[in-house]
Amino acid sequence: MIHLGINDTDPRNWPNYRDEFIPDYLALIDSLRAVNPHVRILVARLTPIGVDHPRFDSGTRKWREEISQAVQQVAEIARVEWIDFYAPLVPHPDWLPDAVHPDARGAEVLAKVAYAGITGRYGGLQLPPVFADNTVLQRGMPFYLKGKADAGETVVVRLGSKELARGVTDARGVWNVRIPALTAVDSTTLTVSTARRTLTYRNVAVGEVWLCSGQSNMAFKLRQAADASRDIAKAADRGLRLYNMQPRWETDNVEWDSTAVDSVSRLQYYRPAQWVASSPQNAADFSAVAYYMGRMLRDSLRVPVGLVCNAVGGTPIESWIDRPMLEEYYPQVLRHWKNNDFVMDWVRGRAAKNLARRPGGRHPYHPAYCFETGIEPLLNLPLRGVAWYQGESNAHNPDSWRFDLLARSWRMRMGDFSLPFYVVQLSGIERPSWPWMRNTQRIAQRSVFASQMVVSSDLGLRHDVHPPYKAEVGERLARAVLHNDYGFAQSPLSPEVTAAHRAGSSVWLTLAAPMRLTTSDQLPMRTFEMAGVDERFYPAVAEVTAGGQIVLSSSAVSTPRYVRYGWQPFSEGNVVSSQGLPL
Numbered sequence: 001m002i003h004l005g006i007n008d009t010d011p012r013n014w015p016n017y018r019d020e021f022i023p024d025y026l027a028l029i030d031s032l033r034a035v036n037p038h039v040r041i042l043v044a045r046l047t048p049i050g051v052d053h054p055r056f057d058s059g060t061r062k063w064r065e066e067i068s069q070a071v072q073q074v075a076e077i078a079r080v081e082w083i084d085f086y087a088p089l090v091p092h093p094d095w096l097p098d099a100v101h102p103d104a105r106g107a108e109v110l111a112k113v114a115y116a117g118i119t120g121r122y123g124g125l126q127l128p129p130v131f132a133d134n135t136v137l138q139r140g141m142p143f144y145l146k147g148k149a150d151a152g153e154t155v156v157v158r159l160g161s162k163e164l165a166r167g168v169t170d171a172r173g174v175w176n177v178r179i180p181a182l183t184a185v186d187s188t189t190l191t192v193s194t195a196r197r198t199l200t201y202r203n204v205a206v207g208e209v210w211l212c213s214g215q216s217n218m219a220f221k222l223r224q225a226a227d228a229s230r231d232i233a234k235a236a237d238r239g240l241r242l243y244n245m246q247p248r249w250e251t252d253n254v255e256w257d258s259t260a261v262d263s264v265s266r267l268q269y270y271r272p273a274q275w276v277a278s279s280p281q282n283a284a285d286f287s288a289v290a291y292y293m294g295r296m297l298r299d300s301l302r303v304p305v306g307l308v309c310n311a312v313g314g315t316p317i318e319s320w321i322d323r324p325m326l327e328e329y330y331p332q333v334l335r336h337w338k339n340n341d342f343v344m345d346w347v348r349g350r351a352a353k354n355l356a357r358r359p360g361g362r363h364p365y366h367p368a369y370c371f372e373t374g375i376e377p378l379l380n381l382p383l384r385g386v387a388w389y390q391g392e393s394n395a396h397n398p399d400s401w402r403f404d405l406l407a408r409s410w411r412m413r414m415g416d417f418s419l420p421f422y423v424v425q426l427s428g429i430e431r432p433s434w435p436w437m438r439n440t441q442r443i444a445q446r447s448v449f450a451s452q453m454v455v456s457s458d459l460g461l462r463h464d465v466h467p468p469y470k471a472e473v474g475e476r477l478a479r480a481v482l483h484n485d486y487g488f489a490q491s492p493l494s495p496e497v498t499a500a501h502r503a504g505s506s507v508w509l510t511l512a513a514p515m516r517l518t519t520s521d522q523l524p525m526r527t528f529e530m531a532g533v534d535e536r537f538y539p540a541v542a543e544v545t546a547g548g549q550i551v552l553s554s555s556a557v558s559t560p561r562y563v564r565y566g567w568q569p570f571s572e573g574n575v576v577s578s579q580g581l582p583l
Helices: 014-035 056-078 104-119 228-234 258-265 280-284 288-301 323-329 345-354 369-378 403-414 434-447 470-486
Strands: 042-045 081-084 136-138 143-148 154-159 162-168 174-179 185-193 198-214 237-244 275-278 305-309 385-389 421-424 451-454 497-503 506-511 517-519 528-531 541-544 550-553 562-565 575-577
Touching (some): 014 056, 042 056, 056 323, 198 237, 198 288, 288 385, 323 403, 369 403
Parallel strands (some): 136 198
Antiparallel strands (some): 143 174, 154 162, 497 506, 517 575, 528 562, 541 550
16 A cells, blocks of 8 residues: 655655656556565555645645546556545544644554455445435436445446436446436335435435525524414425535534534534425424525426425635635635635634634634535435525625635535526625625626526515515515426526616616516615716716616716616615525
């Protein structure tokens, strides 16, 4: 067993000798085979190097990746086995105290990886816990089902009495089979088997599967919503299935005890979840936004709908992005994160409070943490798309809201590069940075492929970050999904301005799609503003032309340069489409 290459990342080595690395490694293997032609050789994918390494930015990260690729080339050329020393350590930067060498916990994990690689014993047939009784599988598109088993075992997958696929487990204990597109089924049995073990999942449905994620406004429970008393009583629906990933410990303003810190640091943050049919009891503690979205999808599609919710209150977006993605594109947010101005002061303060008894512990607000605990277990579950409601904990510095990295991270790791994202734009509240944050979200969803924004600026509370009007948010998400993903003709979108042209002292605004505009309160349109080059904004009068354009004018601005709408922390804009969707 050989693990070489970490020391080659030294700037005295790789820049000078990279062309010799593969030949030298092959020569080493040849020398071993010269002594014993039948020697069995395993080479290891390199262990991680953390962002706190002094040379991380200057080349170490990039060179480690290049060397790791070279090692896998060596394995292919020399026809030797390889094992993975990287993946087990990536989610545990605290196990690499000097950013290079694993401590006793890391060494134990590597010993288990080495043992499994030598023996081929990986604990027998396994699937991630999200596959269970009452699971919903995605219909209408092929997907890959992936799990673990002992090396060389043949795995057979059946749905009911029909064999869907079979495959052989590789030397690293991984099997991965392609499942053909399935048609909707209300209830059947999924069986995954090897010669020594059979996993049987009962009452499995085939339909539409959506992941609903983010922070507290997505975690906000149905029983807290404005219409809870009316809607909980009607929540029984065997075809709407819920997978509720709830935290063991909330990030309230308290000190966690040692049990909580230990569990969180071991990445055991979520309680065990199970798939359940929607009922008044199950729905009451489920995400209100997700429930209302799923209820509308069920009503329109008439097929089983599965909803997974893993939202965690207070989490910044960087906690939901995988570590390698952050290391490559946003490493500064990973460093000294509890004293880092990229991270919102409130976020840092709450984490420090929770970890007061053990400041070195892990926390859900830690960059990459929620990916490692809340997304990693779902990577093999086929999805139709994602509903994302988050941003409150990045609002002080909108540039820190890296939605582009989130979408890229999840799509790459899930193997679905066109996975749709539906983003809820933040509502209104008296916090000065929120107009800038809402604008950042508006721009981001335009620039990220297959993403769309749902506007909620009319549904806020002036002094409460958790407005209870979740039915409207969930149904707006469902309208957009039904139109874009299922071909329903209804207009799902808020009116959106996509062009502005100056004509004398007026500005003509053009909408993305022509539609009739009105106001939510039957009063004149308000909160349009205009400014000249001095960026001093004044109220503007808005009129709608017969062709559906908006014409703005202000006696205080003779040569307009800028226009804006609803640019207040608590927006009082009242322009809506004929269907009531806000501009």
